[in-house]
Amino acid sequence: MPAYDYVCRECGARFEVRMSMAAYAESVTPDCEQCGSSRVERAFTAVSVLTGGRGGGASSAASCGSGRFT
Numbered sequence: 001m002p003a004y005d006y007v008c009r010e011c012g013a014r015f016e017v018r019m020s021m022a023a024y025a026e027s028v029t030p031d032c033e034q035c036g037s038s039r040v041e042r043a044f045t046a047v048s049v050l051t052g053g054r055g056g057g058a059s060s061a062a063s064c065g066s067g068r069f070t
């Protein structure tokens, strides 16, 4: 299940929520983990930050992309 970043407009907290792509497509918005506010919106993050370097060896490269879970 993919994870999506959300930002709370109330307290500014940023958190990650795992939900199905179906739920995401239906714009299901979670409440803020911090203050419980429903004024939460999606944060579109640059998933892979270009820090000018390869060779991290971090395994996160494979985590994005394929959302095919059929």
Ligand SMILES: [Zn+2]
Pocket: 008, 009, 010, 011, 012, 013, 032, 033, 034, 035, 036, 037
């Ligand atoms: Zn909040």
